[in-house]
Amino acid sequence: MGVEQSIIQKLNAVFEPEFLELEDISERHRGHAGWREGGESHFRLKIATRHLASKARVAQHRAIMDALKSEFDAGLHALTIEIINPEKVLQPPTGE
Amino acid sequence: MTDINATISEQVKSNPVMLFMKGTPDFPQCGFSGQVVQILKYLDLEFSSANVLESDELRQGIKSFSNWPTIPQLYVKGEFVGGADIVREMFQAGELQELLTRNGIKIKAQG
Numbered sequence: 001m002g003v004e005q006s007i008i009q010k011l012n013a014v015f016e017p018e019f020l021e022l023e024d025i026s027e028r029h030r031g032h033a034g035w036r037e038g039g040e041s042h043f044r045l046k047i048a049t050r051h052l053a054s055k056a057r058v059a060q061h062r063a064i065m066d067a068l069k070s071e072f073d074a075g076l077h078a079l080t081i082e083i084i085n086p087e088k089v090l091q092p093p094t095g096e
Numbered sequence: 097m098t099d100i101n102a103t104i105s106e107q108v109k110s111n112p113v114m115l116f117m118k119g120t121p122d123f124p125q126c127g128f129s130g131q132v133v134q135i136l137k138y139l140d141l142e143f144s145s146a147n148v149l150e151s152d153e154l155r156q157g158i159k160s161f162s163n164w165p166t167i168p169q170l171y172v173k174g175e176f177v178g179g180a181d182i183v184r185e186m187f188q189a190g191e192l193q194e195l196l197t198r199n200g201i202k203i204k205a206q207g
Contacts (some may be wrong), residue, residue, distance in 0.1 A: 016125050033118060033126060033149070057182050065165050074166040078128065079166070 003040040003071055011047065014067045018089040019048040025080070034077030041077040048084040064087075100157035108171040111144035112201055116158045117168040118149050126148060127166040128180035135187045140204035141196065173199045 001009075008022055026039035043047050045064070052060045060083050068076065109113050113136070119125030121133045121143075137144050148155040148167050155167070162169050162176050170177040172195060177183060186192035196203050 029127075057185065058176065058178050061165065061178065061182060069165070077166075 003074075003076060004043070007045075007068060007071055007076075007087075008044065009034070009043075010067050010071075011064070015047065015049040015064075017047050017049040018086045019046065019084060021046040022047045029078070040056065041075065042080075043076070044080040044082075046082045046084060048086040048089040050086050052083060053086055100153050101161055104157055104161045106153070107144070107146060107192060108174045111171075112173055113141060113143035113196070113198065114171040115143055115145040115168060116148055116154075116171075116187065117145055118147065120147055121145055126167070132168045132170060132183050135192070138204070139187075139196070141201055143175050172196065172201070187203075 004022060004024055008020065011017060011020060011022075023044045024039050024042070025044050026035060026042040028033045029042045047064070052063060055063065061081055064081055065072065065079065068079070115121075115129075115130035115132060115136065117124060117126070117132065119129060121137070122171055124130035124133050133145075146154060146158075148158060158167070159167060164176070164179065166179055168180055168183075170183050171180075177192075177195070178186070183192060186195070193203060
């Protein structure tokens, strides 16, 4: 299983996200420290989950990175995290 | 491990604003470290930095010291503030400026 699939699977299991988007941005970091042939070293994550709603920023990021500890240990180099308020995802679109 | 922990602990306690980064403020060697430097420079405050690329012991040590797997890492008055994403979000929300001011760190006048 690739790193991307493994990240998605773990985040789904731990956080049951209302919204999850993961983008491999490794190519933009080609040649930088931590970059490796084949990509899967730099990712951008957008996630909305009730499980993190009551936590402060550092705790939110730490919880996500803790869930992905084995990926970091195996060479995941950078994870840009954007946490979205789950209320905003759950709100039905308002028709005018 | 104990030695590097003591060194880091001393660094974050003796420097009101301490940035662990890749490269130096004048020559950041990673885009994420560069972003944080830009924000600190924009706020025109005095900060200290340590280049984790100069020491593998520091590079590993800071990760376990903070329980945070990535670089950069910003400390204010001995407290861990966050990495690049958090520093940027806090800056954009004005929370970083508030945190610094609350800790008696002089920043460029806002507005």
